[in-house]
Amino acid sequence: MASTTLNVMTTRDHSLRADARRNRETILDAASELFAQRGDSVQMDEIAERAGLGVGTLYRHFTDKRALRAAIIGRRFEAITSLARTAERIEDPWAAFETLLYRYLESAEPDAAFRFALLGSQEPDWDVIDAEKTAFAAIAESIVQRAVDAGRLRSDFRASDFVLITRGAMANMAGAGDWRRHLTLQLEGIRAPETTEE
Amino acid sequence: MASTTLNVMTTRDHSLRADARRNRETILDAASELFAQRGDSVQMDEIAERAGLGVGTLYRHFTDKRALRAAIIGRRFEAITSLARTAERIEDPWAAFETLLYRYLESAEPDAAFRFALLGSQEPDWDVIDAEKTAFAAIAESIVQRAVDAGRLRSDFRASDFVLITRGAMANMAGAGDWRRHLTLQLEGIRAPETTEE
DNA sequence: TTAGATTCGGAACCGGAGTTCAGGTTCATT
DNA sequence: AATGAACCTGAACTCCGGTTCCGAATCTAA
Missing domain, CATH: 1.10.357.10 (Tetracycline Repressor, domain 2)
Structure with missing residues (x-):
């Protein structure tokens, strides 16, 4: 059925659209910094804001808050x-x-x-x-x-x-x-x- | 004006009605045990239940959850x-x-x-x-x-x-x-x- | 350049936990 | 025994923060 792309979905791989891959990094960076400073008490909204993205985007990349923290x-x-x-x-x-x-x-x-x-x-x-x-x-x-x-x-x-x-x-x-x-x-x-x- | 009782309100004193004083202790005991086991994650409702009292009663004796924990x-x-x-x-x-x-x-x-x-x-x-x-x-x-x-x-x-x-x-x-x-x-x-x- | 899939945005939703409050109940005084 | 103040109850309320969702924006392949 898939005649074109047939790449495997390695957890953090390159089969993402360019902007998506970029945003993923941005999120990780923003979250890293905030989690580092204040532990689990940071809110998803804050992370989103700091990353200059919408909350929805966080959830597109990570199922959970837990998942994000775990990452x-x-x-x-x-x-x-x-x-x-x-x-x-x-x-x-x-x-x-x-x-x-x-x-x-x-x-x-x-x-x-x-x-x-x-x-x-x-x-x-x-x-x-x-x-x-x-x-x-x-x-x-x-x-x-x-x-x-x-x-x-x-x-x-x-x-x-x-x-x-x-x-x-x-x-x-x-x-x-x-x-x-x-x-x-x-x-x-x-x-x-x-x-x-x- | 006050012809009858004129006792000072020492923080944890004896100017409480008998049942109130008793309940206060009950609350403290229940809360002690629960906080000891699970830290701050216990809920006011649980404490109330364990003490066999209504939540409202907890708030009659302690302004806050924080206050209770502090006590x-x-x-x-x-x-x-x-x-x-x-x-x-x-x-x-x-x-x-x-x-x-x-x-x-x-x-x-x-x-x-x-x-x-x-x-x-x-x-x-x-x-x-x-x-x-x-x-x-x-x-x-x-x-x-x-x-x-x-x-x-x-x-x-x-x-x-x-x-x-x-x-x-x-x-x-x-x-x-x-x-x-x-x-x-x-x-x-x-x-x-x-x-x-x- | 255009279509269509992917991704984004962020207001709205939702559940959970602390807190309140309008009665009912119990105690203590007369 | 009666009266009123002190006390108790717990359903309802509020706030807060994670999560959802769908129309809008963006990218990529043709």
Whole structure:
């Protein structure tokens, strides 16, 4: 029946009309910024306005508010995964670990939506995110393991502890909390004994 | 003009009709339980039902949903302050500190509303709470100071660090997070050097 | 250039949750 | 026991924000 175009509908592909593809990006950008600043409390209308589009258009590209948020958080996760890959390439095990930790937290700092998603106040579309999350977890796991094997992290340090530390720091990003200070304290409790260095 | 009763209206006083006073408590109890379980997402109707009263009655006793929540969180704060006073009486500085930490977190664990209030996702009526909060802070401050002076806490430990630790642990109370493990790790990073004990 | 499909716009719609209010009911005083 | 004030009830109201929907605008293929 379809004699002309017969392209597959990859979720975010190129089979969109030029303007549609452009608008999709615009929406994503606008939403990213707003969600980052104020978390889930932003309204669809605001996003539309900021993007210079009508609300209807948002719904043409994303079925839901949830879907939109999920798309954005997924995006952030991709960034974080790639960041983890970079950290993985650092030779020194401790440096790799510390870098991962800082880069991870630094990218979470300006993104309220992302933080809320991880701190679990709300439950986004985990399904959509779980994939990315798993990818990240694998890399983090390997970096952690390397630091443990090298005797830089206390031997009983598990990957799940990375989450504990991380969530702890993020909880101190709002308001007056000084998460860097907090992280410093935590690192002290995590390092392997023996080596007493600054 | 008023020949009969001329009693002052102390906020939560005894100038209420017997049933009213009773109902007020019922409401507070019902709300406490529900807010604790599900945070701010509980609805006024639910609270009313659980209390076996009409919604209107809730509004007779509390102007707002916020006011109701604030009253409850305030209550929890009172409990915590008294708990702190108890910890203060412990002679050993470190034991006092550790006890404060554990008792504090243990009482936060089952109370989602309280945790959310402290983690700042939402802003309750701080005014109402600030008072209690300050009282608690004073006591905590003294306990911390004592532990530092006794050389059990790292010398640069400030009272604000108590908040960091505390918020960190609370962030790991939801879902699968193991806050006790997290606290253990944190304590390791907080203890004064020297003493290398298990 | 034109047709037709795709996309956009944004007022209207809708459901949910907090809040009100016009009676009925209960308590406390005389 | 009676009276009036204090209190309670819950259906109805209001507001708010996500979602829908269809005519208008835009793009692309022929």
